[in-house]
Amino acid sequence: xIVMTQTPVSxxxxxxxxxxxxxxxxxxxxxxxxxxxxxxxxxxxxxxxQLLINEASNRFSGVPDRxxxxxxxxxxTLKISRVETEDVGVYYCMQSVEYPITFGQGTRLExx
Amino acid sequence: QVHLVxxxxxxxxxxxxxxxxxxxxxxxxxxxxxHWVRQTPGQGLxxxxxxxxxxxGTNFAMKFLGRVSMTRDTSITTVYMVLSxxxxxxxxxxxxxxxxxxxxxxxWGQGTLVSVSS
Numbered sequence: 569x570i571v572m573t574q575t576p577v578s579x580x581x582x583x584x585x586x587x588x589x590x591x592x593x594x595x596x597x598x599x600x601x602x603x604x605x606x607x608x609x610x611x612x613x614x615x616x617x618q619l620l621i622n623e624a625s626n627r628f629s630g631v632p633d634r635x636x637x638x639x640x641x642x643x644x645t646l647k648i649s650r651v652e653t654e655d656v657g658v659y660y661c662m663q664s665v666e667y668p669i670t671f672g673q674g675t676r677l678e679x680x
Numbered sequence: 681q682v683h684l685v686x687x688x689x690x691x692x693x694x695x696x697x698x699x700x701x702x703x704x705x706x707x708x709x710x711x712x713x714x715h716w717v718r719q720t721p722g723q724g725l726x727x728x729x730x731x732x733x734x735x736x737g738t739n740f741a742m743k744f745l746g747r748v749s750m751t752r753d754t755s756i757t758t759v760y761m762v763l764s765x766x767x768x769x770x771x772x773x774x775x776x777x778x779x780x781x782x783x784x785x786x787x788w789g790q791g792t793l794v795s796v797s798s
Contacts, residue, residue: 607784616775616788660725664783668741669727
């Protein structure tokens, strides 16, 4: 199985400041179709996960442009340009280049 | 818009089976696979498998082979996930999620809490 490792485990950010989360995969995530099957989710307190970024760098419908994804190969990053209070929750990366689909262990974002 | 509604919380005894339903609306039901993902305090988010409502075809994670089944009823746009041989390790919130258009859970249901206790 592909292992997804996120860092940091948690971070505390002042509103208006940037935040960055790293995700490393144990294998490359580029499919033979040329797409990179790396995704980012946010699970707000008491809610289901919601998709933020698909294929490493594409914001999902309705996701604010302060969220951006980057990376290639086995190293990926989610950045929030200016954190807002509504961004609190746990962020997960996920790969679906091969089965089983696997998730990172999560990064908890709290507001200072 | 895409909407998935799951059945309510369940309490089961060890060794029993649980059946969770997921009713979809807002799109053509037979066009997209439905994934099942569970969330436990110890294991985090765990992908269990998917079912394609058009064909009924399934793909399960090896971990759950022999214990999980997924079926659908297209007349009521509902998919079902049955997990058998429950142990305390199966206590979790179970989510269904419609795929994005590739093998990716994108639109999630509200989750179903399954407790396992004697």
